[in-house]
Amino acid sequence: MKAYLFPGQGSQFLGMGKNLYKNSHLAKKLFQLSDEVLGFRITSVMFEGSINTLKNTKYTQLAIYIYSVIKAKILDNFEPDMVAGHSLGEFSALAAISVFSFEDGLKLVNQRASIMQNICETTHGGMAVVFGLKDSIIEEVCKKDHGIIVPSNYNCPEQLVISGEISALKRVCFFLKKIGAKRIFTLPVHGAFHSPIMEPARKKFKKIIKKISFKDSKYPIYQNVTALPVIKSYDIKRNLVEQLTYPVKWKQSIKNMMKDGAVSFTEIGPGNILQGLIKKITKNSS
Template sequence: MKKAYVFPGQGAQFVGMGKELYETSPLAKEMFEKANEVLGFRITDLMFGGTDEDLRQTKVTQPAIFLHSVILAKTMGGEFSPSMTAGHSLGEFSALVATGALSFEDGLKLVYKRALAMQKACEKNPSTMAAILALSDDKVEEICAGIDEVVVPANYNCPGQIVISGSLKGIEIACEKMKEAGAKRALPLKVGGAFHSPLMDPAKIELSEAIAATSFSRPCCPVYQNVSTIGETDPEVIKANLVAQLTAPVKWTQSIQNMIADGASEFMELGPGNVLQGLVSKIDKNVTVSGKQ
């Protein structure tokens, strides 16, 4: 019985996230206040009592989800005993801090740097993403490859659910073609830009420098990274994969399948929402899933 912990990414946020944790755990309160200090603004005010609009800003969303997830893991103490971990996109940073590969402060600084760099890249190239339902991975890849615009598969979430990413025109053309090919839905998403696509290249340069200057250790258990889909423990490999992840697809389906093949039978999602619990269940209905907020 191997237990795997998974950490959510952008989109899982909600107003009030982390508030109960802050009010009931002295350690959580201390960590949240430390985060306010590191970031230079009271992110807790936005998390606990801001608006949906406040939380949708990439520069707020990413550190907010990271904080909720990591502080949850840290307040579990000895109860947090993973055989393996994974995080969806941004969640990979949460997994690395929770397993000791990165310090809390360094992880938060990198996440904030990543969020600002991604937001800047989005403003430079107006772009978006869309969810494609009930079409095979091969067909989605084939349609994207045949469009003369930037449009690529960005998130392999579960069988029959892929998110594509690209220019506004590219996504518009792709959605039409996906529907023509038999997709049940081709739904543009309310996101700031084309994450996990070549349009994030400007952010990659900034993040690469920040990661190179940060100290990483070996995690206490393998972290199944979005880019490689296998359990990684080598700090240098982890750093390279974190940089590559900005413009490469999140291979969530493949990562979960590999975790199950390596013995994971129980998955717990730590952080806001329950999106990952649903995805893991769709990838393999025989595993146990649960969550903690």
């Protein structure tokens, strides 16, 4: 069984999409449609913008969504048995399998990114990747801290992202190093994504998503919040909203896909970040 995976933030690169625009009529049409729907030239940011501009959440999420969905749409043999997306990548996956239209997905991602950016600007949050410790140890250390700090991305064995207030993040990272973390890498983001700090964003996004029409999925999508296969539109909607404050259960999703018969994983989007995670997950499961 074939699984298709869609990446989230962090996979962007300078000039992304330029070759697709030049070489595919359908891609060109969808890039132009993106500019029209958004009311500004996202293509300019993607094709000619600086890397610093592209790193801005409100542009990054749009660029990755557009690029990933277009890549899926121009594939000759896009026939998945199951799909999954890492954080933002869930929106790309859902547009690719026509749970909602490309345009509606674009509107959702645009508003989601804008809401998240606003939270980032009014709070002091951050994220860090912790290598070399068991999940249970990191979970316990986060739980014992008196600030807001939680596991936010279960990426692969012995690689867990934590997210929360900067002060709590510093305390927890310091302690995790003392008890044996092999490496801790602070992510270049200005927000505590997938944490309780995003609760105001979750409330706003819940109102926005109600206005968008969703269809039941033809293929199971393994969503971040539960790591389980979902088909019904109302479940998909609910999970997309909850995703803002819940951890991304990526490792668990991939293991469940394998258990349900996935033998090949194809990443659709910029870069190959997810392929690296898949190798570590499958190695650990064999």
